[in-house]
Amino acid sequence: MGLNVLVTPRSFAAHSSEPLDLLSDGGLTVLRNPHGRIMAKEEMIAHIAEADAVIVGVDPLDREVLEKAPRLKVIAKYGVGTDNIDMRFAQERGIKVTTTAGANTEAVADYAFALMLAAARRVLPIDKACREGDWTKRTAVDVNGRTLGLIGLGQIGKAVVRRAQGFGMRVLAYDAVRDEAFASAAGVRYAESVDDLLREADFVSLHVPLTEETRHMIGERELRLMKPTAVLINTARGGLVEENALCEALKNGTIWGAGIDVFEKEPPDNPELLSLDRLVIGSHCAASTVQAVDKMGVMASKQVLNHLQQLNGVETE
Template identity: 65%
Template structure:
């Protein structure tokens, strides 16, 4: 790091919350730190104001579109606190030469755990059972098994692979769809790659999404794929909300076309379609799959180190 002082805006509320090491890394490197003053995701206008004199930003899911980035003329680097960059205008960052890093692998195990938790909760109706028991309703509620069922994984990055490893403990048959196939991993874990999402949707008892949100994947799971799923099937999404057509999912759940769903993410958060909140065959999370003490600490340290390393070297490579 040079003698020059750089200012970093930190927006994620959990950054350094459990372990202050991420902040210590930035402070030791000489950064001036501006923290999120609102205790929530910042709006576009709040981001424009907060980023105006920032040299670097540690960002969660706050908007970093072209308009926000244009309001930050000094910005040289963005450290994504996570892996999804759909809230960042990556094309404009490339035009400006703004360095963007992600915390690959930092929260993979936590998200994989949560995906399995959503599968189990939806399959066994854990949430309505719990609610009924609190009303002293002690009747039996019938669910569906995970054991020896078929799991379809859409996307086989680190999180998808983590889910596959866990599913082996349930003796599940594991199908996978990904444009880039890891054949060595498939041989190791018994994963079977399929050639189409239609094949995966029709054959699977559980479908778990682990994809980035792009124009090509936006509302990928809509009425057509949902119609192919079994009436006892469960759809899980811990990736990005925009991967699912939420109106089509509501119809499928309401009409019993599929057994259930577990969603930690929505296209708009909280969800715009409030009717989803009334369904007892839907388990909902608040974009919290990565929120474990260990994952939060890992993401914070990785994000902070990426900025320290960049400003020490001053390179965009």
């Protein structure tokens, strides 16, 4: 019986055949997502039954889905966030879970900074007004020389720091695990608490995983701690921000603006968010560059092959 790999991300091998070639040359039959979108739970159950491996984006891989995948041996996350995967049950089943950590670091950091600039300088409402013949000058806020607060100082957070240095920004960070060597070398100061960071920062960018501890870590109380000229950026996970509270804060001018690439449900449940000119919206696309997509695809394919070959006693590079 041959080995099958289910591939759900729509961008997989979109710009290069190398990820697919690796799987095919390794003797795997590739089963593609036929829906052209994120699959629902029932669709995942239908397609995963014959899979020995899965390369997955944000499609659901909870216990109910995994129970319908008796042959599954490895899950390669096409990205880094594993909140759509029942990690505990995967471990119980002996299913290997990998991520493509590092493949999209620079792309996400670029996009975080793009959202920061767009929200601060009101790029979208100015563009919209100009297209309608309104050449009125709109006053915005500076990015250069201001204070950036990073909640999470992992690989992506550190990449954002490098960009902030070019804008002469002061950088505050909060992380449960401190990298004192990096902070010292990069001139980053650690805040004693998230609240302290929110009070001091002009820009707040989130770079933490979604867990029970971080879910809705930014809500009404936290938004009120921020400056009225502050900007919130989220390229991490939608569940980190309580969206109705953010909507009210933007409507009321509690904060200056926000750049949000990720929502709890995509598109968001609250349609009012889509009408706010203080909000720059992304479609969970921070990692979607040609270069990052190619890297993630190749890395995920190699992880699948390596694990399956190791199980079969085949030496891998």
